[in-house]
Amino acid sequence: MKILQETQQLIKDNIRDYGMYIALFVIMLTFNMMTDGTFMSSRNISNLLDSAGYIAVLAVGMTLVIVIRHIDLSVGYVAGFLGAIAAILLMQQGLSIYLVIPIILALGIIIGLANGFLIAQLGIPAFVASLAGMLIFRGALLKVTEGTGTIIVQNEVFNALGNGFIPSLGMVNARHLLTIIIGVLGVLFFVYSELKTRHDKVKYNFDVISVPIFAVKLTLISLIIAYITWILAGYNGFSWTLMIVLFVTIVYHFISNKTVLGRQIYAVGSNPEAAHLSGINVKKITYLVMGSMSMLAALSGILYTARLQSATTTAGMLFELDAIAAAYVGGVSSAGGVGKVTGAIIGAIVMASLTNGMNLLGVGISYQYMIRGGVLAGAVIFDVLTRKRGK
Numbered sequence: 001m002k003i004l005q006e007t008q009q010l011i012k013d014n015i016r017d018y019g020m021y022i023a024l025f026v027i028m029l030t031f032n033m034m035t036d037g038t039f040m041s042s043r044n045i046s047n048l049l050d051s052a053g054y055i056a057v058l059a060v061g062m063t064l065v066i067v068i069r070h071i072d073l074s075v076g077y078v079a080g081f082l083g084a085i086a087a088i089l090l091m092q093q094g095l096s097i098y099l100v101i102p103i104i105l106a107l108g109i110i111i112g113l114a115n116g117f118l119i120a121q122l123g124i125p126a127f128v129a130s131l132a133g134m135l136i137f138r139g140a141l142l143k144v145t146e147g148t149g150t151i152i153v154q155n156e157v158f159n160a161l162g163n164g165f166i167p168s169l170g171m172v173n174a175r176h177l178l179t180i181i182i183g184v185l186g187v188l189f190f191v192y193s194e195l196k197t198r199h200d201k202v203k204y205n206f207d208v209i210s211v212p213i214f215a216v217k218l219t220l221i222s223l224i225i226a227y228i229t230w231i232l233a234g235y236n237g238f239s240w241t242l243m244i245v246l247f248v249t250i251v252y253h254f255i256s257n258k259t260v261l262g263r264q265i266y267a268v269g270s271n272p273e274a275a276h277l278s279g280i281n282v283k284k285i286t287y288l289v290m291g292s293m294s295m296l297a298a299l300s301g302i303l304y305t306a307r308l309q310s311a312t313t314t315a316g317m318l319f320e321l322d323a324i325a326a327a328y329v330g331g332v333s334s335a336g337g338v339g340k341v342t343g344a345i346i347g348a349i350v351m352a353s354l355t356n357g358m359n360l361l362g363v364g365i366s367y368q369y370m371i372r373g374g375v376l377a378g379a380v381i382f383d384v385l386t387r388k389r390g391k
Contacts, residue, residue, distance in 0.1 A: 020331055020346045027350060031357030039357055042234035049232075050162075052352035053241035054079070054303040058323035059330065059344035060252050061296035064289050066327055067269040069336035070119065070126035072290065073320050074133030075297040078111055080316025081141040083301030087151040087311035088144060090158060097158050101302060108298025111137075112291035119290065120283040134320070142313055151311040162306030165236040166243060175230070176237030183229025187222045194218055241303055245345070248296070252341040265289065270337030325372070326351050329379040351375070 031039040038044060058075055065072050086104045089095045095103075111133070118129040145151060153159060169177045194217075201208050208214070232238060256262040267275040268285045276282050300319065305311050330347025332339030351372060358368050 020329065020343060020350065023329075024346055024350050024353065027353050027357065031353065031360065035357070035360045038360060040231065042231050044356065044360075045228070045231050046235045046239065048352055048356045049245075049349070050239050050241045050307070051356070052348045053162075053239075053245050054300040054307070055319065055322045055326055055352070056245050056345050056348035057248055057296050057300045057303065058319060059326035059348045060248055060341045061293035062320075062323040063327045063330065063332050063339045063341055063344040064252075064256070064265060065126075065293050066324075066332045066334070067265060067336055067339045068285060068289055069269055069272070070286070070290070071130060071324070072115065072126065072133075072293050073130040074111075074115065074137060075130075075293060075300070075323060076316040076319030076321075077134050077137035077141055078108065078294055078297040078316070079301035079304060079319055080311075080314075081137045081144070081301070082107055082298045083305035083315055084141055084144050084151060084311035086158075086302055087153050087305055090153060090155050091151060097155060100158075104298045104302060105295055108295040109291045110294075111297075112294030113287055115294065116287035116290035120286040137316075141316065145311060145313045149313055153305060153309050153311070158302075159306050159309045161240050161244070162303055162308070164240050166238050166240065168237060175233040176235075177233075179229060179233040179237035182238060183226060183233070186229070187225050190225065191218055191222060241307070244299070244303065248299070249341060249345055256341055261288070266337055322348075322351065325376045325379075328376060328383070331383075333383050334380060347379075 028040065058079070062072065062075070082104050085107065086100050089100045089103065090097065115126075115129055115133060118124045119126050166178055166182075168179075169181070171177060172180065194214075198208055198214065209217070232242075256265065264275070264280050264285055265288075267278070267280055268282050272282050275285075301316070304315060304319075308315075326347035327339065327344050328334070328347070329350050330339070330343030330345070332343065354372055354375065355368060358371065363371075
């Protein structure tokens with residue numbers, strides 16, 4: 001009885017975090033049943049995760065932007081524009097991919113810092129500043145693709161970022177060996193990280209959940225990681241897109257949870273005035289977050305261009321809305337100060353799962369937009385209700 005009560009209290013205290021995982025589980029189970037197992041096939045899950053990759057990268061950055069109470073509407077066309085610039089540098093200027101990628105990421109940072117200047121120094125609302133940026137880069141994308149319309153990218157290394165898979169060390173029971181090894185290492189890293197976090201909390205007399213509940217949590221999440229790894233190993237293994245998304249997630253999760261900078265970002269989001277009075281440079285945080293956002297937009301543009309193997313005039317259209325939707329579905333609060341980058345990844349997968357599942361079922365595009373809009377509205381309503389309950 002005590003364990004049951006503790007479990008209920010744990011879920012109640014962490015409903016924002018656990019809710020999205022439950023929703024994803026229900027969505028996947030429902031679509032898998034309705035498609036007679038096609039949804040959870042190795043090929044479909046691999047395609048689903050790859051198609052969510054460039055939005056997931058944007059959603060990570062957008063989460064931190066919303067956490068500090070801002071928004072960035074320019075990221076979609078920044079991604080499309082910089083993706084086109086990458087294609088031009090590769091195909092028309094003949095530059096090496098190992099030079100092009102750093103250049104594109106650096107351009108992304110510069111664009112983000114310009115946004116930060118407008119917001120932090122000039123006091124222009126982020127909505128207006130980024131809306132201006134969206135129009136500017138929409139025009140810039142049309143300009144650089146003018147005449148050709150589509151720039152074909154014929155670079156195998158670059159295109160592998162969007163369509164390629166990590167090499168195999170062999171096959172075990174028709175499964176990709178290197179993918180299985182990475183999955184096992186991922187489980188071990190997760191378990192070690194959780195044990196260390198728990199040990200540190202106990203050391204400093206913070207409240208922790210009981211050992212049985214902690215063991216259940218470790219077991220369930222480890223099984224989920226192992227199961228997804230097993231599914232992907234049955235196709236071509238982990239894609240390079242997925243590896244990049246995992247890398248971005250790990251880096252930003254560490255920054256937001258384990259560093260002083262991360263604590264300052266959440267402090268600014270919770271109360272900018274109090275953060276300023278406590279000695280935090282709010283303008284600096286704004287610069288860093290906006291610069292980071294556009295750098296991730298540049299990376300998203302690279303992934304999208306590589307996936308299509310071309311740069312098009314429509315690249316980046318509605319990316320910003322998909323990223324915002326993923327961030328909110330993933331648990332970021334509209335009031336600022338609350339949100340996790342891991343939640344943004346789950347949010348991106350939820351939205352991609354809805355689209356993928358409805359496509360498999362042959363649902364019309366008009367209904368798809370309405371259903372996705374309903375899910376987004378539900379996520380915001382959930383945020384508002386849980387904040388009211390917390391008060």
